[in-house]
Amino acid sequence: MSMTISLADPLVRLVLALVGIFAFVALNGLVLVYVERKVAGFCQRRPGPLHVGPQGLLQPLVDALKLVGKQLLTPAKGDRILFWAAPLLAFLPVALCFLPLPFDASLKAIEINLGLVLILAFSGVNVIALCLAGWGSGNKWGILGAARAVAQSVAYEVPLLLSVLAVAFMSGSLDLFVITESQGAWPWQWYAMKNPLAFLIFIICAVAETNRAPFDLPEAESELTAGFHTEYSGMGFGLFFLAEYANMIVVSGVAAALFLGGYQGPVASGIWWFLAKLYAVLLLIIWLRWTYPRVRFDQLLNLSWKRLTPVALLVLAGTAVAVRLGG
Amino acid sequence: MAPQDPSLAPQLGGIAPTVVNVEPALVNMSPVQRIVDVCRAMSIWPMTFGLACCAIEMMAVGMARFDIARFGAEVFRPSPRQSDLMIVAGTVNRKMAPAVVRLYEQMPAPKWVMALGNCAISGGPFKCPGQYAVVEGVDTLIPVDIYVPGCPPRPEALLEGLFQLQHKISGRRWWPVAKGAPVGKAEVA
Numbered sequence: 001m002s003m004t005i006s007l008a009d010p011l012v013r014l015v016l017a018l019v020g021i022f023a024f025v026a027l028n029g030l031v032l033v034y035v036e037r038k039v040a041g042f043c044q045r046r047p048g049p050l051h052v053g054p055q056g057l058l059q060p061l062v063d064a065l066k067l068v069g070k071q072l073l074t075p076a077k078g079d080r081i082l083f084w085a086a087p088l089l090a091f092l093p094v095a096l097c098f099l100p101l102p103f104d105a106s107l108k109a110i111e112i113n114l115g116l117v118l119i120l121a122f123s124g125v126n127v128i129a130l131c132l133a134g135w136g137s138g139n140k141w142g143i144l145g146a147a148r149a150v151a152q153s154v155a156y157e158v159p160l161l162l163s164v165l166a167v168a169f170m171s172g173s174l175d176l177f178v179i180t181e182s183q184g185a186w187p188w189q190w191y192a193m194k195n196p197l198a199f200l201i202f203i204i205c206a207v208a209e210t211n212r213a214p215f216d217l218p219e220a221e222s223e224l225t226a227g228f229h230t231e232y233s234g235m236g237f238g239l240f241f242l243a244e245y246a247n248m249i250v251v252s253g254v255a256a257a258l259f260l261g262g263y264q265g266p267v268a269s270g271i272w273w274f275l276a277k278l279y280a281v282l283l284l285i286i287w288l289r290w291t292y293p294r295v296r297f298d299q300l301l302n303l304s305w306k307r308l309t310p311v312a313l314l315v316l317a318g319t320a321v322a323v324r325l326g327g
Numbered sequence: 328m329a330p331q332d333p334s335l336a337p338q339l340g341g342i343a344p345t346v347v348n349v350e351p352a353l354v355n356m357s358p359v360q361r362i363v364d365v366c367r368a369m370s371i372w373p374m375t376f377g378l379a380c381c382a383i384e385m386m387a388v389g390m391a392r393f394d395i396a397r398f399g400a401e402v403f404r405p406s407p408r409q410s411d412l413m414i415v416a417g418t419v420n421r422k423m424a425p426a427v428v429r430l431y432e433q434m435p436a437p438k439w440v441m442a443l444g445n446c447a448i449s450g451g452p453f454k455c456p457g458q459y460a461v462v463e464g465v466d467t468l469i470p471v472d473i474y475v476p477g478c479p480p481r482p483e484a485l486l487e488g489l490f491q492l493q494h495k496i497s498g499r500r501w502w503p504v505a506k507g508a509p510v511g512k513a514e515v516a
Contacts, residue, residue: 037396037401040396041394041396044390044391045391046390046391046394046396047394047396047397048394048396048397048401049396049397049399050396050397051397051398051399051501051502052369052370052398052399056397056399058369059369059370059399062365062366062369062370062399063366063370063399063402065362065363065366065370066363066366066367066369066370066411069363069366069367069437070411070435070436070437071435071436071437072435073408073435221375221405225405225406226404226405226406226408226409229406229409230406230408231406231408232408232409233408233409233435234435237408237409
């Protein structure tokens with residue numbers, strides 16, 4: 001009756017991967033809060049967090065402990081169960097999205113040849129969480145924010161899928177490892193260089209999908225107080241924040257794998273190349289947030305339906321023709 | 328805190344007065360409590376909430392020259408549910424008073440209030456016999472932790488108010504005091 005625990009067992013690997021992923025997400029959440037506030041400071045010609053710990057390094061930790069110690073309130077008019085299910089639902093699918101990410105050639109949590117589909121499917125669950133949060137709050141700002149989140153998510157998933165599909169055409173696979181391997185180590189072999197329009201559309205849609213400025217309409221504070229998370233205090237709000245950063249890491253990881261050659265580099269291919277590319281994309285997203293003002297809601301939807309979607313369709317058709325002609 | 332003026336209490340359906348029952352702790356948690364206190368002092372998120380011209384100084388304190396972000400307090404939250412500090416920056420009208428009280432009650436504990444400028448402290452230049460519009464001191468409505476005088480106070484004064492609040496929360500002065508500055512000792516609860 002002895003059970004042997006070995007690394008070959010898929011269940012053991014899954015549990016190990018989940019623990020690793022949660023540690024990775026929490027640690028990155030702390031780092032990203034610090035980076036975000038520092039970058040915000042530098043964009044506005046001020047130092048940002050400076051005195052709490054050396055160079056303000058303890059700031060995110062202190063913030064997290066404070067949020068844990070804050071009173072939790074449930075609105076009387078809201079739906080108690082939906083209200084508290086929403087932050088968990090926002091955070092949990094993110095963990096699944098990490099499973100198929102190709103951190104390194106041998107570093108994989110699960111063997112799956114549809115990794116891309118898995119990520120796209122579960123990243124859509126996030127918007128349900130935002131919807132539940134807005135509805136469960138019983139708050140007009142919350143409901144308006146949730147409605148915006150749904151409209152935005154539907155609008156931007158279409159060009160996102162089309163741009164990803166172009167990469168799938170070029171590599172002939174939906175497995176993130178195969179897609180990574182089909183690109184070379186040098187920048188001119190990456191799909192970002194071979195198909196720059198698809199990369200541009202992907203980045204714009206990724207920013208919109210993660211509800212980051214300039215597309216942070218669901219939580220537009222000048223119009224909607226705080227949007228879908230208006231009624232959340234303490235760690236309820238903290239979990240939404242963590243989920244937003246985790247989503248950012250996922251889309252940056254997907255961008256690195258699909259368009260930037262993943263873990264391959266000119267010298268010494270490995271996980272450090274993947275992480276370097278991931279953080280470069282993250283920095284770009286943070287930089288965008290502190291550079292551009294928020295768009296209006298009609299501008300947001302017009303950009304998606306009238307510009308990005310037709311262009312993405314053309315790019316897809318062009319890619320298909322090029323792949324066919326090129327062999 | 329001065330006794331509450333019943334004529335200024337929020338009306339229209341009425342908010343039930345907050346009843347706070349604090350039970351004595353079962354275990355001695357004072358070291359943990361001290362760490363949590365320091366964390367709270369170093370991460371004071373103010374509410375985006377300005378009533379009059381003092382709010383201009385409050386905006387200046389977040390900008391490049393004074394940069395309240397250095398002390399971790401630049402996260403101005405638009406929702407009272409996520410904020411720790413209410414900076415009453417400006418004149419409180421009688422018409423505004425119920426909204427101020429409601430916002431205060433919407434904030435989750437622990438929460439603090441800073442009265443910024445003479446109007447919020449005592450009615451300031453609007454305090455005169457026969458005036459009917461201005462609440463003479465926001466502390467007649469809600470408990471105030473820190474008073475920052477000035478008309479309006481300079482951003483440095485607001486920063487000093489923040490330091491005094493940090494002193495009050497954590498029981499320690501964290502930042503050096505300028506030479507010759509008439510800085511009073513914060514009342515430590």
